[in-house]
Amino acid sequence: xxxxxxxxxxxxxxxxxxxxxxxxxxxxxxxxxxxxxxxxxxxxxxxxxxxxxxxxxxxxxxxxxxxxxxxxxxxxxxxxxxxxxxxxxxxxxxxxxxxxxxxxxxxxxxxxxxxxxxxxxxxxxxxxxxxxxxxxxxxxxxxxxxxxxxxxxxxxxxxxxxxxxxxxxxxxxxxxxxxxxxxxxxxxxxxxxxxxxxxxxxxxxxxxxxxxxxxxxxxxxxxxxxxxxxxxxxxxxxxxxxxxxxxxxxxx
Amino acid sequence: xxxxxxxxxxxxxxxxxxxxxxxxxxxxxxxxxxxxxxxxxxxxxxxxxxxxxxxxxxxxxxxxxxxxxxxxxxxxxxxxxxxxxxxxxxxxxxxxxxxxxxxxxxxxxxxxxxxxxxxxxxxxxxxxxxxxxxxxxxxxxxxxxxxxxxxxxxxxxxxxxxxxxxxxxxxxxxxxxxxxxxxxxxxxxxxxxxxxxxxxxxxxxxxxxxxxxxxxxxxxxxxxxxxxxxxxxxxxxxxxxxxxxxxxxxxxxxxxxxxxxxxxxxxxxxxxxxxxxxxxxxxxxxxxxxxxxxxxxxxxxxxxxxxxxxxxxxxxxxxxxxxxxxxxxxxxxxxxxxxxxxxxxxxxxxxxxxxxxxxxxxxxxxxxxxxxxxxxxxxxxxxxxxxxxxxxxxxxxxxxxxxxxxxxxxxxxxxxxxxxxxxxxxxxxxxxxxxxxxxxxxxxxxxxxxxxxxxxxxxxxxxxxxxxxxxxxxxxxxxxxxxxxxxxxxxxxxxxxxxxxxxxxxxxxxxxxxxxxxxxxxxxxxxxxxxxxxxxxxxxxxxxxxxxxxxxxxxxxxxxxxxxxxxxxxxxxxxxxxxxxxxxxxxxxxxxxxxxxxxxxxxxxxxxxxxxxxxxxxxxxxxxxxxxxxxxxxxxxxxxxxxxxxxx
Numbered sequence: 001x002x003x004x005x006x007x008x009x010x011x012x013x014x015x016x017x018x019x020x021x022x023x024x025x026x027x028x029x030x031x032x033x034x035x036x037x038x039x040x041x042x043x044x045x046x047x048x049x050x051x052x053x054x055x056x057x058x059x060x061x062x063x064x065x066x067x068x069x070x071x072x073x074x075x076x077x078x079x080x081x082x083x084x085x086x087x088x089x090x091x092x093x094x095x096x097x098x099x100x101x102x103x104x105x106x107x108x109x110x111x112x113x114x115x116x117x118x119x120x121x122x123x124x125x126x127x128x129x130x131x132x133x134x135x136x137x138x139x140x141x142x143x144x145x146x147x148x149x150x151x152x153x154x155x156x157x158x159x160x161x162x163x164x165x166x167x168x169x170x171x172x173x174x175x176x177x178x179x180x181x182x183x184x185x186x187x188x189x190x191x192x193x194x195x196x197x198x199x200x201x202x203x204x205x206x207x208x209x210x211x212x213x214x215x216x217x218x219x220x221x222x223x224x225x226x227x228x229x230x231x232x233x234x235x236x237x238x239x240x241x242x243x244x245x246x247x248x249x250x251x252x
Numbered sequence: 253x254x255x256x257x258x259x260x261x262x263x264x265x266x267x268x269x270x271x272x273x274x275x276x277x278x279x280x281x282x283x284x285x286x287x288x289x290x291x292x293x294x295x296x297x298x299x300x301x302x303x304x305x306x307x308x309x310x311x312x313x314x315x316x317x318x319x320x321x322x323x324x325x326x327x328x329x330x331x332x333x334x335x336x337x338x339x340x341x342x343x344x345x346x347x348x349x350x351x352x353x354x355x356x357x358x359x360x361x362x363x364x365x366x367x368x369x370x371x372x373x374x375x376x377x378x379x380x381x382x383x384x385x386x387x388x389x390x391x392x393x394x395x396x397x398x399x400x401x402x403x404x405x406x407x408x409x410x411x412x413x414x415x416x417x418x419x420x421x422x423x424x425x426x427x428x429x430x431x432x433x434x435x436x437x438x439x440x441x442x443x444x445x446x447x448x449x450x451x452x453x454x455x456x457x458x459x460x461x462x463x464x465x466x467x468x469x470x471x472x473x474x475x476x477x478x479x480x481x482x483x484x485x486x487x488x489x490x491x492x493x494x495x496x497x498x499x500x501x502x503x504x505x506x507x508x509x510x511x512x513x514x515x516x517x518x519x520x521x522x523x524x525x526x527x528x529x530x531x532x533x534x535x536x537x538x539x540x541x542x543x544x545x546x547x548x549x550x551x552x553x554x555x556x557x558x559x560x561x562x563x564x565x566x567x568x569x570x571x572x573x574x575x576x577x578x579x580x581x582x583x584x585x586x587x588x589x590x591x592x593x594x595x596x597x598x599x600x601x602x603x604x605x606x607x608x609x610x611x612x613x614x615x616x617x618x619x620x621x622x623x624x625x626x627x628x629x630x631x632x633x634x635x636x637x638x639x640x641x642x643x644x645x646x647x648x649x650x651x652x653x654x655x656x657x658x659x660x661x662x663x664x665x666x667x668x669x670x671x672x673x674x675x676x677x678x679x680x681x682x683x684x685x686x687x688x689x690x691x692x693x694x695x696x697x698x699x700x701x702x703x704x705x706x707x708x709x710x711x712x713x714x715x716x717x718x719x720x721x722x723x724x725x726x727x728x729x730x731x732x733x734x735x736x737x738x739x740x741x742x743x744x745x746x747x748x749x750x751x752x753x754x755x756x757x758x759x760x761x762x763x764x765x766x767x768x769x770x771x772x773x774x775x776x777x778x779x780x781x782x783x784x785x786x787x788x789x790x791x792x793x794x795x796x797x798x799x800x801x802x803x804x805x806x807x808x809x810x811x812x813x814x815x816x817x818x819x820x821x822x823x824x825x826x827x828x829x830x831x832x833x834x835x836x837x838x839x840x841x842x843x844x845x846x847x848x849x850x851x852x853x854x855x856x857x858x859x860x861x862x863x864x865x866x867x868x869x870x871x872x873x874x875x876x877x878x879x880x881x882x883x884x885x886x887x888x889x890x891x892x893x894x895x896x897x898x899x900x
Contacts, residue, residue: 002526002527015810016810032527032529034526034527034646035527035529036531036644038531039529039530039531040529042529042531042762043529045760046760046762046763049760049804049806049814050760052804052806053806054806054808055806055813055814057811057813059319060493061318061323061325061492061493061494062323062325062327062328062492062493063492063493063531063532063534064328064490064532064534064535064640065640066327066328066414066416066417067318067323067324067325067327067328067492068320068322068323069318069319069323082643084639084643086643090640090643090644092643092644092646094646115463115811116810116811119811121319122319122320123319123320123440125320126320126321126322126428126431126438126440129322129424129425129428130428130429130431130432131432132432133425133428134383134384134425134426134428134429135382135383135384135425136429137379137382137383137426138307139300139303139304139307139379139426139709139710139713140379141375141378142378142379142381142382143378143382144378145337145377145378145380145381145382145387145395146339146394146395148381149392149393149394150389150393151389151393152389152390152391152393155386155387155388155389156386156389158384158386159386159388159411159412159418162385162386162411162418162421163412163414163417165417166320166322189384189386190384193384193386195381195382195383195384196384
């Protein structure tokens, strides 16, 4: 059975990328603990609107943990703390206690400028993807899908890498603002599949070059990214990316 | 009543599409560069169409409301995608997939379109594998399959419980490749507000930039809508928060006919509603019905105890459980189509057998599967869904049966399109969930992904050429955004926005939307009656007035999420009325449309093929007037129309 909790909510307000920004604070009373975190923010916004104020802006869409749109830094952790990987939208108020202070901030990274409040610009990820995150195949009549056998282990591993939702929590958590977990997941998915091997060298160089150009930092193996990844991507992908990258560079 | 021409090619059903492709007109490569196509929406249909048209050489302008095309709601489809590959050697064929889809749609879809869909289904799997979509595989390295509702073969391909995600990322990657190549121009966080028509042809759109709030104009030789369905009219649904029907309604207001709006799919396996603050309903994949068994208690007193929280599902002994789907539909059991499963759940709950505190839930039980297969296998198959369930409900589904209840999920109705996927406005096409043609009155599981990709990869790229081949003489200048038609359309949009900002009432957009959703679910939901529908229409009129006089949208420069929502709600209200009018008009029960006046003694849907064997198409007449109805009579050549039977 649900019980109600009350707490202090501190949430980040920032009017555009150049604004300094500040926290607003509100006492949230009697919130049922079976409410999701984003539904709690819906309640906040209903209250603000009732008072004739501007609502608090944050990204969200599917609310079932798969679109990668939601992106809140909650009490110092991207997506908040859960035992298993979960996105902000899958976080429920039963994870919080009566009387605590909950702090909500945007992803903070030079490559993700704030648009408004906690809404940030992650279009850099699309640019990295466009640089080489694909297999160059035309729409048309490729050979039968079963013509190339793929060992189950390889398919499963590729699937684990492909599970990345592109939310950017890895970048937000990294002290260097590195996008290596995101990039390596995509590189790994294709490197593990026979269809992706042909372009592997070109792909890894193009994606890494674009990542560097867009101002993401380097990886220093702090593993902060994998600790917060809602889809449990691991730094084994980063190791694979490094191998792929060295292989590609050596064959130049 | 006037009728519509669906332009179905001549010839036997199996040859129509081949004949069409052999005789359609093409555009040569040098001319393709001179032709622009606008594609609104980047889900499976929109992204695959953008990728395909881009690599063919057309100049594509792609628009989405999210921050990236990869976030379109196709991403949330869990279970799988159908294809008539017959890899399992279980008797599948193009004809059988066609037949199952037509039957599953309760004989209300267009035969020729469905056959084409079944025909190209196998190519989709080939295409996706070539793109690097990591479908599930067997130990021998071959692709794996599973079963979905309404069929007796295993033809569903899947990637864990994230098939939609993997297919969308495949289409998104292909599209981003074209962005890199310069053939696709990407506009994110941009929402279409209106379609611009010049000399009777769609030539562009007016959009609102969701960051700056500015209105912008884009022109093209053809406009494609791939903007999804209208499920969020009901407020609570499995759709994403941003899903809306504004683009389709804008086209409808400009003269595109809206077909079969009453056909709304209610998915049987969703996590039940828990409270007033709930913002969306979460789907539990239909694939769970492969191994899960659905039941409620046989004894009313057990149900009462469950409702009071005194006992749990696992406390009820086997002999006191009513596996009502297996009881009523022995041949298909737990894998009956969605409409049948949803109504059966409602029937049991209405009779008082619901199993949670609201009385609106049934059990989906895996204990038998766990005993048969072991927990490891169940975890491997459904682990991520079980985790998601536990996170939301705080209940462990390995130990206690899941609780589920039907929820709005998909809309079979949509903009009317002919065989070429063109709406009644020349040059305006609709693909994916946005159109109406393939699923009849009920969609089978794993067919939405199939249709979205079929339209985008394999159908539109052919049919749109047939249209564009006549357009090579139309210069970019002659349809440029400085034409008076663009001025007029933008002015109208601006006036609408100013009007909404100026209302200055007391109620939030969401509070009115929730009320609309309540009316829709109560009277235009799983069971509809004449009386209820008339009441719904009254209520919707009242809500229109409430919106017009009492909504509050703050004046904010730049990002204004309340205004985004208000503009969408404005269209959901129109849509709600349209659904109710069509439901009132269709005097039969078929698929997702169930009129209590039309049922058999056992409570099964009763169709009226004599009087209702048609597609209803509605033409807009203004906000205060009822739309005018046209019909497209259905003509079946390959399939005998009969009563759907999942019992034997």
